[in-house]
Amino acid sequence: MSSIIIYIIMIVLLMISYFKDKKKTKQALKKAWKSFDNILPQIIGVLMLVGILLAVFDAQLISKLIGNESGWIGVIIGAVIGAITLIPGFVAFPTAAMLLGAGAGYMQIGAFVSTLMMVGVITAPVEIKYFGKRLTILRNTLAFVFSFAVAYIIGKVVGKV
Amino acid sequence: MKQIKRYSFSLIIITVIAIMILINKETGIKALKITGNSFKEMLSVIPPVFVLLGLLDVWVPKETMMKYMGEQSGLKGIILAFILGSAAAGPLYGAFPVAAVFMKKGVKFSNILIFIGAWSTTKIPMFVFEITSLGTKFAVTRLLIDIPGIIIIANILSYLTSKAQVKTIYQNAQSMT
Known part of the structure; x- marks a missing residue:
């Protein structure tokens, strides 16, 4: 759905740009390709690596590790799994819902979802290309620590039913 | 080779x-x-994100971006960084090239960090999806913690990064786009 919208926006803007200035539009497309080509090798590698990880660690295994009774150990495991993996959003939330159904706890899922979105160990090579090693490590570490606060509050607010 | x-x-x-x-x-x-x-x-x-990026680079003058999101942009810049990051589509690695163009256009460093944070976790299309899969209570609680969290993380990061380091990152961004 959002992909159709974004493609439509792109086509409309490209057409406006083309009618206003052909040369500038060409230049824009060239720049677009240059930026895309720049990170393409990393992205291809990263996507395949994610494929391997998700094939090895399936949902059943994960929900066993981060069950309701697993406490802070489970939160740490959930956070680490989330930090390493990179699951597309439309897969991530149903997966999280499935894990909850399979016995995972809210606090643990809170940590998992939070690091899943904010921390990217596998995508770090792409991030380093733009922000350098130091800032990439700092950002991911802070986001990782922050996810524990998220987990704690979600556990307090949502966990008690 | x-x-x-x-x-x-x-x-x-x-x-x-x-x-x-x-x-x-x-x-x-x-x-x-x-x-x-x-x-x-x-x-x-990802492909449309890059095309939009190319168009932004060519059509929007640096002065405009600086006015809205640059050093002097204040609260306006923070809010814009949040909105742009949240309205985006696509995985986190799509945010980095956008950030590079922002740097080229003179966007303030902490606003770039807020933009990255918002892109990573407060995306509007994802929020709707989160509500349907994990429930309103879960999604809203997470959103309410994430907004201050993103601002705090952005401020800690810009505090920990020296002016010289920011300059190096901005120079690197020039060569990437």
């Missing part, structure tokens, strides 16, 4: 998948299938 070197990481991973298929066919094929799905997701949003 240069191309092979650029793709060496991908080639290693392809070899690993090939070995997996030889050892355990089922898991290997599963890995390939998941990779295929991720590629589909990538192609559904």
